[in-house]
Amino acid sequence: MNLIKLNAIDSTNTYLKRLAKETYQEDKTVVVAESQLSGRGQMGNGWLSREGQSLTFSVLKRFEALDVEKQFMISMAVSLGISEAIKALQIPNIAIKWPNDILSAKKKIGGILIENILEGSNVKYSVIGIGINVNETDFPALPQASSFKLETGKTFQLAEVLQLLLKTIFKNLENLSAKDFLELKTHYEKDLFRRDVVSFFEKNNGLGFNGIIKGISDSGELLVEIENNSLQKFQLKEVKLIY
Numbered sequence: 527m528n529l530i531k532l533n534a535i536d537s538t539n540t541y542l543k544r545l546a547k548e549t550y551q552e553d554k555t556v557v558v559a560e561s562q563l564s565g566r567g568q569m570g571n572g573w574l575s576r577e578g579q580s581l582t583f584s585v586l587k588r589f590e591a592l593d594v595e596k597q598f599m600i601s602m603a604v605s606l607g608i609s610e611a612i613k614a615l616q617i618p619n620i621a622i623k624w625p626n627d628i629l630s631a632k633k634k635i636g637g638i639l640i641e642n643i644l645e646g647s648n649v650k651y652s653v654i655g656i657g658i659n660v661n662e663t664d665f666p667a668l669p670q671a672s673s674f675k676l677e678t679g680k681t682f683q684l685a686e687v688l689q690l691l692l693k694t695i696f697k698n699l700e701n702l703s704a705k706d707f708l709e710l711k712t713h714y715e716k717d718l719f720r721r722d723v724v725s726f727f728e729k730n731n732g733l734g735f736n737g738i739i740k741g742i743s744d745s746g747e748l749l750v751e752i753e754n755n756s757l758q759k760f761q762l763k764e765v766k767l768i769y
């Protein structure tokens with residue numbers, strides 16, 4: 527593993543992607559920053575964190591013949607790796623909100639931004655950006671955000687948390703292309719937030735509806751049971767779970 531530590535950077539994902547484009551970066555290269563000036567989240571959102579209080583890092587993972595159709599395996603493996611580490615730290619009530627938000631007691635404590643670099647129909651490597659709210663206690667205008675400290679009352683050593691996270695994330699990503707999609711999916715669905723209970727959703731056209739999360743499809747779409755027991759698949763931009 528190659529660990530690059532930075533004081534401040536726009537975004538560790540942008541930095542690591544640029545670096546890997548310019549010069550070959552070995553498998554498991556990690557970039558961690560004390561502060562991000564322009565952290566990026568999913569769907570063009572930003573990611574805010576206070577200097578030295580939380581973890582913002584990106585890892586580069588190379589794959590052997592991982593078909594792009596199976597790319598959701600990366601998302602599942604990373605989410606499960608993170609939740610494994612966080613559970614070991616005794617952070618309560620961990621769940622994964624599809625596709626890859628990490629929740630503690632229904633509040634978001636971690637987010638993942640995966641950017642895949644393709645070669646033909648394979649994922650050559652991924653730059654996986656991870657933000658974990660560790661010792662932060664103030665989330666202005668983000669009522670659904672939380673942190674390790676808010677959930678446990680304890681302060682954590684960032685370097686120790688990072689080492690544990692890297693261990694479980696890389697363990698889960700090892701030999702991913704040889705792993706069984708269904709086995710990983712079963713494991714992921716066990717931790718899926720609001721599975722098998724009635725939830726309220728909003729479509730991107732603003733219409734609301736009730737449905738029950740049943741799991742995910744083979745390409746990682748959310749499977750929701752709606753009226754008449756029919757199952758609908760949704761992609762990330764199509765639907766929002768209201769909770």
Ligand code: BTN
Nearest residue numbers: 537539566567568637638655657
């Ligand atoms: C999300 O939940 O929207 C994903 C958030 C991902 C944030 C991390 S912080 C480290 C890495 N660098 C970035 O700019 N974003 C990711």
